[in-house]
Amino acid sequence: MKKVFLILLSFSVFGIQTINAQSKKELKQQQKEKEYSATKEIIESGNFVFVPDWVNTQKGRRVNITGDGNTLKIEGKKSTSDLPFFGVSQTAHYSGNGGIVFTNSNTEFSTEFNDKKSKIIIKFKATEKSETFDIHMEVFSNGNATVRISSSSRNSISYNGKVTLLEDKKDN
Structure with a gap:
């Protein structure tokens, strides 16, 4: 009788732990879906900003640039x-600051929503003077993003950071 009681008790304890583990997994999945939905709304708005924290060079160097004011903004068709x-750089740039700086007012974006993997892919081209940039942005469910930029006259480079809604700067 004592053995039967112990066996039943152990099954009930393990059963409760299994149910609890499933609910934690479900809660985590629900949280991820909620984050993805919010991130998807930001991208669909067409007004967002990517703020990088890290730069990764083609040669493997990783540089922290948190708080340096660097951005990649999307405002409707403007990038x-x-x-x-x-x-x-394969071409000498005699003017400018040497960074990846451009403003394009009529940008054609390609946006792919992968709901199964909870990520968003955004691709577009930008030009500045004689240089062309191919931008590939991968945005994850929590808003973290990786931006890879290939240039017609420089080595490719990538950035890690976060995508947020672009705040309207209205004069009061």
Whole structure:
């Protein structure tokens, strides 16, 4: 009788732990879906900003740029970039700051929502003077993003950071 009681008690304890573990997993999944939905709304708004924390060069160097004021902004059809560049340039740039700086007023975006993997892919091209940039942005469910930029005259570079809604700057 004592053995039967212990066996039943152990089954009930393990059963409760299994149910609890499933509910934690479900809660985590629900949280991820909620974050993805919020991130998806930001991207669909067409007004967002990518603020990088890290730069990854083609040669493997990783540089922390948190708080340096660097951004990649999307405002409707307008794309604006002011990002630092660390790497090799095949063409001499006699003017400018050497970063990846451009403003394009009529940008054609390609946006792919992968709901199964909870990520968003955004691709577009930008030009500044004689240089062309191919931008590939991968945005994850929590708003973290990786931006890879290939240039017609520089080594490719990538940035890690966060995508947030672009705040309207209205004069009061």
